[in-house]
Amino acid sequence: xxxxxxxxxxxxxxxxxxxxxxxxxxxxxxxxxxxxxxxxxxxxxxxxxxxxxxxxxxxxxxxxxxxxxxxxxxxxxxxxxxxxxxxxxxxxxxxxxxxxxxxxxxxxxxxxxxx
Amino acid sequence: xxxxxxxxxxxxxxxxxxxxxxxxxxxxxxxxxxxxxxxxxxxxxxxxxxxxxxxxxxxxxxxxxxxxxxxxxxxxxxxxxxxxxxxxxxxxxxxxxxxxxxxxxxxxxxxxxxxx
Numbered sequence: 209x210x211x212x213x214x215x216x217x218x219x220x221x222x223x224x225x226x227x228x229x230x231x232x233x234x235x236x237x238x239x240x241x242x243x244x245x246x247x248x249x250x251x252x253x254x255x256x257x258x259x260x261x262x263x264x265x266x267x268x269x270x271x272x273x274x275x276x277x278x279x280x281x282x283x284x285x286x287x288x289x290x291x292x293x294x295x296x297x298x299x300x301x302x303x304x305x306x307x308x309x310x311x312x313x314x315x316x317x318x319x320x321x322x323x
Numbered sequence: 324x325x326x327x328x329x330x331x332x333x334x335x336x337x338x339x340x341x342x343x344x345x346x347x348x349x350x351x352x353x354x355x356x357x358x359x360x361x362x363x364x365x366x367x368x369x370x371x372x373x374x375x376x377x378x379x380x381x382x383x384x385x386x387x388x389x390x391x392x393x394x395x396x397x398x399x400x401x402x403x404x405x406x407x408x409x410x411x412x413x414x415x416x417x418x419x420x421x422x423x424x425x426x427x428x429x430x431x432x433x434x435x436x437x438x439x
Contacts, residue, residue, distance in 0.1 A: 240426050251327065252366075252414060252430035259426075298366065302426035309356045309418055309428055310379055313366040 210235045212282075212299045214314035222322050227271075227286040229317045231299030234280065240302040241282045242311070243273055247295045255297075258282060269293070294321045325349045327431035329415050335437045339404050344434045346398045348417030355398045356416040356428060357390065359383075366414065372398065405438045412436075 215230040233239055243255040256267025263275040269292075273284045282299060299314040328347045336342050348355055357369040371378040372390055389401045398417075402409055412435050416428040 242426060244430075249432065251432040252416075252428075254427055254429075257427060300426075303368075309354055309371045309416070309426065310368045310381075311358075311426060311428065312368070315365050 210239060210301050210303055210312055212241075212301050212312060212314040214297075214299050214317050216317050217315065218318045218320065220320040220322060221289045223291055224288050227284070227289045227293065227319065229284040229297050229299075229319065231282045231284065231314060232280050233282055233299075233301055235301060241273075241275065242300040242302070243267065243271070243282075243284050244298045244300055244313075245295050246298070252298070255284070289319075289321045291321050291323065294319055327415055327417055327429050329413075329431035329434045331434055332432070333435045333437070335439065336405055338407060338438055342402045342405055342409075342436060344400045344402075344413050344415075344436070346400075346415030346417075346431055347396055348398055348415070349419075349429055350396075352417035352419050352429070354378075354418040354420070355390075355392070356418075357400050358414040358416065358430075359411040360414070360433075361408075361411040369400075369413075402436075405436075407438050410436055410438045 211234045213232045241258040244252045245255050246252050256265045258265050258275045266272045271286045297317045300311045303310040330345045355372040360366045368381050370380040370384045387403045392398050412433040414433045415431045418428050
């Protein structure tokens with residue numbers, strides 16, 4: 209069975225400092241992995257996706273994530289946090305290879321950005 | 324930029340009542356989904372819908388739930404007789420053919436359902 213585990217429920221950083229949101233996955237085959245973000249009172253928005261191409265994936269708003277098979281990790285990073293990055297972030301894995309759109313979400317990490 | 328819209332944003336209902344949550348997917352998308360998030364818990368898959376039929380459903384999606392696309396633009400989730408445990412944020416999502424294959428979904432802002 210596939211699953212994702214987000215290692216931190218809450219991360220707090222100062223504006224301008226790096227962001228690291230950690231995610232480990234479990235999958236019996238090469239997974240498709242995603243990071244989604246949810247700003248307050250907004251829908252879930254795709255930040256970036258890994259689908260077995262380049263292991264370093266760049267997303268919107270300066271975020272990137274690196275797929276590391278040996279560590280079964282897909283951590284999300286950003287060199288310099290901005291106040292507008294404060295949101296809930298979800299690490300997500302797609303179930304199987306079909307197009308049914310069944311995604312499994314991690315429990316979410318709340319990112320707080322302090323001025 | 325096109326987006327998925329959901330109504331109502333918040334609905335309060337009495338236990339046992341029927342509820343219909345509405346969604347307008349992005350216009351050229353063919354794949355439609357409902358997810359839900361109970362407060363403090365993970366976002367969970369409920370159902371996927373393509374070509375006017377359910378493609379896949381989770382064990383949560385029992386006989387109390389149904390989906391339909393009544394008029395070619397709206398996509399609805401009906402809960403026949405609500406229970407307290409149906410209280411949650413319900414997210415609608417849609418996807419185009421290519422993006423469905425890679426798992427990229429476009430989500431609405433959610434409809435919060437409170438069952439009293």
